[in-house]
Amino acid sequence: MAAWERAHRLPLGAEMALAFATGVGTFALAAVVLEHIDSRVVAAVLGVVSFLAVVATARFVSVVYAVPAGMAGMLAFDWFYLPPTHPFAFPDTANLVDLVVYLVVGVVLGELAAHTARRARAAEWAHREIADEQVALRRVATLVAKGVPADDFFASVAAEAGTLLDVHGVRLARYENGTELVHVAEWSLPGCAPPAYQRTEVEGTTVAAEVLRTGRAVRVDDYEDVATPFTRGADLKSVVGVPVVVDNRRWGVLIAWSVSGPLPPETEVRLTGFTELVATAIGNAQARVELRSFAEEQAALRRVATMVAGGAAPAETFGFVAGEVGRLLGADVAVVFRYEPDGVGTVVGVWSVPGVDFPGTARMRVAGGGTAATVLATGRPVRTEHFEGPEGSIANCFAHLGARSGAGAPITVEGRLWGVMIAVSRAAPLPAGAEARLAGFTDLVATALADADARAALTASRVRIVAAADTARRRIERDLHDGAQQRLVSLALHLRGSVQQAVPPGSDDLTAQLDRVVDELGEVLGDLREIARGLHPAALAEGGLGAAVKTLARRSAVPVRLDIRVDTRLPEPIELAAYYTVSEALTNTAKHADAEVVDVEVRTDDSLLHVVVRDDGRGGADTGGGSGLVGLKDRVEALGGRFSVHSPPDAGTSLCVSLPLAAPHEHG
Structure with a gap:
């Protein structure tokens, strides 16, 4: 059924009474005209004109009026023109009853015909509306499948819904923190748009507030007593809002309005088809973002793990990890901060976006609010929007940079709280769960520190072993030089001196043996010198x-x-x-x-x-x-x-x- 016909149709009783009156009026008018016609040509022309008038009434007004009018005209032509004719006077009782019966039958037939025509037109309109709705939803679903940018998609949804539902405007808005309504997209006919807003409070009995409160579709057909930024300065007659639910959460609301009269009863149902596609698109977008974020996080962790496994120096690792964390979370500053025993700490690794100058390798106090002090006090990951602290503290340093949102996770080495990894944003809040995502990186930093300690201990142990071996070599060389070598030299000199001189003359064999012993002592001494030379x-x-x-x-x-x-x-x-x-x-x-x-x-x-x-x-x-x-x-x-x-x-x-x-x- 067309919107015009729905808006202008009379109640059944009134419509039948008006159709009966139309028949009576047509009969009276025809009787007056026929009383003064003598020419058959004129009568024929009048009949043709009457027929065309009845057809026009059926076509452009309603068949419920055309049938009694046509029947009344035929009765008048029969009564006052075709013999035997009736006198031009008010009908007597019998004729009046006949006339009324004819007119009543005509009204009933006209109403039946009109009802049949209305049902046929309603079915046609319903079929057309369903087809148009399916086409519009298919276009929107295609945009969902293509993954078009969110702004373009939301604008297309508003335009498709407004065009399909024949309303004056459609607006899509998002709930934030359960207290604010954020504008997302809008479509409206020229001159039919309410005042624009980017962000406003959800309050009162507005459609958006009721949708948020009840989680169901809401209709308001009287906005005279409702004063909100949405309605102020606009003459709205009817507004319908349908919730957009994503993962069982009321994400936002799709609102349609009319400035001329009440919206059709099926508006809520038809808007729901669009909100379901919006929810699907948002869910798909969130899934893609989460998947991409997970892949980026795993890639960053893999790069850090590779660097740690390669045995990079801790100082190099700290800066590298800070850069990976900052880029992954979309932060402006990322810091690796080491706690010291005297209530201060040292920035051992820092990364920042261009234009942000954070002091590196600086000692700062751990005091006031902020992530460093909270993590030191609790030993757990933390998220904060407060950075109050005394001058010279790391919290105060972040406050001077204009930090709005921060997250931190403890770095624990062998059961001891060594430091904290901090990421800070100056504009938009850090992503949800940022503090938990930091934990994967702090574990790798702790591993790097433990490995560095182990390598340092191993290196020190090996240095001690090498130094001990070298010391032992020098001691053996000195002992050989000062002990065995000197004794062998003294023994050789003694044999060549006093022993050989004591040999009796003529003992050539004994002299030869002594010479051989002295020569062998020289060779042994040479061997000792070679051994000593090899030792050191x-x-x-x-x-x-x-x-x-x-x-x-x-x-x-x-x-x-x-x-x-x-x-x-x-x-x-x-x-x-x-x-x-x-x-x-x-x-x-x-x-x-x-x-x-x-x-x-x-x-x-x-x-x-x-x-x-x-x-x-x-x-x-x-x-x-x-x-x-x-x-x-x-x-x-x-x-x-x-x-x-x-x-x-x-x-x-x-x-x-x-x-x-x-x-x-x-x-x-």
């Missing part, structure tokens, strides 16, 4: 690394080409490691490589000592299986250096060592 090379102690390497080259069984660019003395552990590296490499080359020549390069570069030994031998060197290279590798790594061997078969061997020139304890 004298050339290294006296002339430095360059002189000691040159001595090794002169003693090598394979020709050696030297490239030594070391001008100063280096720390003793570094020189010892470099010396033993060259010594072990030359020994292995002579024993196993079958090489023609060996190249030895020793140079300093920035804060490192580089030692490279290359030969052109058979290659295939094995650094495992009890090789002396294993001990060298341990010594080098104990000093914080790097050790590598490249030895493909039949392509020679390259041994490369890089040693930091600082003492091992200085790297901690």
Whole structure:
């Protein structure tokens, strides 16, 4: 049924009375006209005109009036024109009863015909409306499937709903915090839009307030006593609101209004189809955002985990983690803050967006409000919008930056609260659950710290072992030099002196045996000197690394080409490691490589000592299986250096060592 017909249809009784009156009037008018017509041509023309008038009434007014009018006209033509004619006077009782019966029958038939026509038109209109509604919903569903931007999608929903429902305007709004209504999208006919707003309070008995309160569709057909930003200055006659429910939560409201009269009864039902698509689109968008956020979080955690597994220094890890956290949460500043025992803390890692200057490596007080103090007090993740604190505190520093929202999570190392990871935003609030998402990163920071402590402890232990071994070598060398060597020298001198002089003349055999003993004592003394030299090379102690390497080259069984660019003395552990590296490499080359020549390069570069030994031998060197290279590798790594061997078969061997020139304890 058309909207015009619904609006202008009379009650059944009134409509039948008006149709009966139409029949009576038509009969009376026809009687007057026919009384004064004598020409058949005129009568025929009058009949045609009457027929056209009846058809026009049926077409443009209603068949309920056309049937009694047509029947009354035919009765008048029969009574007053066709013989035998009736006198032009008020009908007598019998004729009046006949006339009334005819007119009543005409009214009833007209009403039945009108009812049938209305049902046919209603069915046609319903079919058309359903088809139009399905087309509109299909267009909206297509936008949902395509994942168009939210602003474009919401504007399309408002336009489709307004056009389909034949209303004067449609507005989509979102509830926020249960107290505010935020404008999302709107469509309206020219001059039919209520005052615009971006954000307003949800209050009173407005449609939006009632929808939020009841969770059901709400209709208001009288807005005279309702004063809200939505209605102020607008002459609204009827307003319908339908809730938009997302995940069992009242996300917003879809409102349609009319400025001319009440909206059709089915408006609420038809609006619901659009709100369901809006809810689906919002749910899909949230799912996509959550999935993308989860993927980004996992990628960030994987990058941090890779860095931690690679043994990066903690200072480097802190800055890297802060950057990953800040970008992931859309924050303006991300900080790794270490607690100190005196009520202060140190910023050990910081990241910020361009234009935000946060002091790095600064000591700040842990006082007042904010995340650092709350995490220190509770030991749990926290979210806050308050950053009050005294001057010089980290909370006050965030307040000066204009922080609006912050989240923090504790960093716990081996059961001890070590520090806190903080992310802060100056504009929009941080995403929901930001404090929980920080926990994954703080676990990796704690792992990095634990690994660094373990590596430091291992390095210190290896340094102590190497130092103890070197000390033992020097003590053995000193004991050999001051003890066994001196006693052997004294014994040889004694044999050559007083013992040989005491031999009686003619005891040539005894003299020869004494000479042989003295010679063997000399050989034993030489062996001891070689052992002492291997334990702690004298050339290294006296002339430095360059002189000691040159001595090794002169003693090598394979020709050696030297490239030594070391001008100063280096720390003793570094020189010892470099010396033993060259010594072990030359020994292995002579024993196993079958090489023609060996190249030895020793140079300093920035804060490192580089030692490279290359030969052109058979290659295939094995650094495992009890090789002396294993001990060298341990010594080098104990000093914080790097050790590598490249030895493909039949392509020679390259041994490369890089040693930091600082003492091992200085790297901690």
